[in-house]
Each structure stands twice: as C-alpha cells, then as structure tokens.
Amino acid sequence: xxxxxxxxxxxxxxxxxxxxxxxxxxxxxxxxxxxxxxxxxxxxxxxxxxxxxxxxxxxxxxxxxxxxxxxxxxxxxxxxxxxxxxxxxxxxxxxxxxxxxxxxxxxxxxxxxxxxxxxxxxxxxxxxxxxxxxxxxxxxxxxxxxxxxxxxxxxxxxxxxxxxxxxxxxxxxxxxxxxxxxxxxxxxxxxxxxxxxxxxxxxxxxxxxxxxxxxxxxxxxxxxxxxxxxxxxxxxxxxxxxxxxxxxxxxxxxxxxxxxxxxxxxxxxxxxxxxxx
Numbered sequence: 001x002x003x004x005x006x007x008x009x010x011x012x013x014x015x016x017x018x019x020x021x022x023x024x025x026x027x028x029x030x031x032x033x034x035x036x037x038x039x040x041x042x043x044x045x046x047x048x049x050x051x052x053x054x055x056x057x058x059x060x061x062x063x064x065x066x067x068x069x070x071x072x073x074x075x076x077x078x079x080x081x082x083x084x085x086x087x088x089x090x091x092x093x094x095x096x097x098x099x100x101x102x103x104x105x106x107x108x109x110x111x112x113x114x115x116x117x118x119x120x121x122x123x124x125x126x127x128x129x130x131x132x133x134x135x136x137x138x139x140x141x142x143x144x145x146x147x148x149x150x151x152x153x154x155x156x157x158x159x160x161x162x163x164x165x166x167x168x169x170x171x172x173x174x175x176x177x178x179x180x181x182x183x184x185x186x187x188x189x190x191x192x193x194x195x196x197x198x199x200x201x202x203x204x205x206x207x208x209x210x211x212x213x214x215x216x217x218x219x220x221x222x223x224x225x226x227x228x229x230x231x232x233x234x235x236x237x238x239x240x241x242x243x244x245x246x247x248x249x250x251x252x253x254x255x256x257x258x259x260x261x262x263x264x265x266x267x268x269x270x271x272x273x274x275x276x277x
Contacts, residue, residue: 040053042054042055042056042059043055043059043109043112043118043120043121043124044056044059044062044105044108044109045058045059047059053124054120054121054123054124054125054127055124059105062103062104062105063099063100063103063105063106063128064100064101064103064105065099065100065128065132066098066099066100066101066132070097071083071085071086072095073086073091073095073096074086074089074091074095074096074231074256074258075095075096075097075098075256075258076101076256076258077101077258085258086231089230089231090235091231091234091235091238092235092238092239092242092249093223093231093234093235093238093249093250093251094248094249094250095250095251096228096231096234096250096251096252096253096256097132097133097136097138097250097251097252097253098228098252098253098254098255098256098258099125099128099129099132099253099254099255100254100255101255101256101257101258102255102256102257102258103255106125106254106255107255109121109124109125110125110162110226110227110254110255113125113162113165113226114158114162114226117159119160119165122162122165122166122169122226123165123166123168123169124169125166125169125226125254126165126166126167126168126169126170126173127169127170127172127173129166129169129170129224129252129253129254130169130170130171130172130173130174131173133170133173133174133222133252134173134174138250138252139174139176139222141220141248142176142220143176143219143220143221143222143248143250144176144177144178144179144182144215144216144219144220144221144222145167145170145171145174145176145177145178145179145221145222145224146167146178146179146180146182146183146216146221146222146223146224146237146241147161147163147164147166147167147178147180147183147223147224147225148163148183148223148224148225148233148234148237149161149163149180149183149184149185149208150163150185151185151187152185161180162226163224163225163226164178164180166224166225166226166254167180167224170224170252176222179212179215179216181211181212181215182210182211182212182215182216182241183208183209183210183211183237183240183241184208184209184210184211185207185208186206186207186208186209187206187207205236206236207236208236208237208239208240209240210240210241210243210244213244213245216241216244216245216246217244217245217246218245218246218247219246219247220246220247220248220249220250221238221241221246221248221249221250222249222250222251222252223237223238223241223249223250223251223252224251224252224253225251225252225253225254226253226254226255227253227254227255227256227257228251228253228255228256229256229257231251234251234253237249238251
C-alpha cells in the first residue's frame with residue numbers, strides 16, 4: 001500500500017494523474033514487491049542470489065561460453081579455414097555467432113524456456129548473448145533485430161515465442177530495435193528432429209515470408225534464435241529477408257552443437273535431442 005501511495009503522489013501533475021508515469025511506477029513497485037516476496041534464486045541450482053542475474057557464478061561457468069578464436073562464417077570455436085563444421089554448407093547469411101557450443105546446462109535452460117514456461121531463462125540467455133555480441137563488436141553496424149518466428153499453431157500452444165524473449169533481452173543490452181512483425185512463418189513444418197541436413201533444408205523451403213518489407217529494406221539484420229543445429233531454419237529466414245531487401249543478415253543463437261575441431265564426426269549434443277523440436 002505504501003508503494004502504491006508513493007506511485008500516486010509521484011505521478012500527480014496537479015491537474016490529475018499522468019497515466020504513463022503512473023503505470024511505469026506501478027510496474028516498478030510490483031517488481032519490488034515480487035523481489036521481496038520471491039527473492040531471486042539461480043535457475044539451475046536454486047541457490048539464493050543477491051541480485052537477479054539468473055544464475056549463480058558456479059552455474060554460469062557450466063554454460064561453457066565460447067571464448068577465443070572462432071570461424072568467421074559459422075562461429076565454430078577454435079577452428080581456422082577451412083572450417084570442418086561449415087565447409088559443406090551453403091549459407092546465405094553472412095556469419096553466425098553462438099553463446100555456447102552446447103552443454104547440459106544450456107540444454108536445461110532452453111528446455112525450461114520452451115517447455116516449462118520459465119521465461120526468465122530466455123531473458124537471462126538473451127542478456128548473456130547480447131553481452132557477448134557487444135564484446136566482439138558484432139553489432140557495430142546497428143542492425144535491426146529479427147527473431148525467428150513460430151508458426152501460429154505452435155505459438156498458440158506455447159503462448160509465447162522463446163526467440164522473441166531472447167531477442168528483446170539481447171536488444172536491450174545493445175540498444176537495438178526489435179522487429180518481431182517483420183518475418184512470419186507461413187507453413188507449419190515437420191519436426192526437424194530426425195531429418196538430416198539436406199532434408200532439413202528441404203523441409204524449411206518456403207516456410208518464411210517477410211510481411212513488412214519496409215522494416216528490413218536496405219538495413220542489416222541480426223536474426224536471433226535459441227538453438228541453431230544445421231542452420232537450415234536460419235538459412236531459410238535469411239533467404240526471405242535478403243529477398244525482401246535486407247542489406248545483410250547475421251545470425252545470433254544461444255547454442256549450436258558444433259562439430260568438434262579434432263573429431264569432425266562427433267557433435268557436442270546428440271542430434272535427436274528433443275531440444276531441437
């Protein structure tokens with residue numbers, strides 16, 4: 001009640017109440033109450049946190065975030081040209097960067113986000129991805145951020161698009177505009193889980209359409225997804241964006257099961273994981 005009264009007194013302009021300021025302060029007050037009643041905990045180990053950083057320091061370490069050199073085309077860590085991860089791939093996007101090659105921790109977080117309704121996981125991962133892009137100067141061209149869309153049936157089933165949550169948090173870190181109206185998935189595609197690379201590409205053909213060309217025409221685009229596996233979905237999205245007039249498309253993802261540099265036949269995650277549905 002005290003917080004509510006403070007909000008009202010701060011928003012009064014003498015002639016009434018400034019509605020927008022009132023709503024912003026109420027939202028802030030609500031967050032303060034929530035933090036008091038439900039103190040932040042680590043999403044993975046449930047350790048109490050002093051601040052709402054999503055994860056405790058120990059669990060941040062388990063994400064195994066990529067550091068050091070990476071392929072300039074697909075972002076695979078520790079590889080020089082030719083990169084065994086993407087040498088046989090025909091990408092139309094310029095380059096791709098992922099926060100982590102893959103780990104059980106990031107798999108758990110993406111599962112929380114996609115199948116358990118824990119949207120805080122998407123916000124945490126989006127902020128971390130944004131900080132990585134900021135450090136590596138990958139957003140210097142000031143692109144418009146476009147999340148990979150869900151088909152309407154999947155969106156209704158889940159209630160939200162996890163890529164939109166990641167994209168918005170990433171964009172706040174980088175101070176970039178987000179346009180989740182630009183791209184639309186117009187065809188409900190078969191699950192990619194048991195398809196090989198060629199089949200995934202065919203499955204995604206014609207699945208995406210740019211419905212607002214004015215939002216991307218002549219502009220660089222940063223396409224954001226949760227997980228990129230073979231790159232078929234990202235490639236199909238990039239092709240639609242480039243056809244609509246985007247000057248360039250880069251891809252940013254939370255995770256990618258890259259080939260191991262020394263063992264090109266071994267991936268960092270099993271291809272039939274339910275994560276990739």
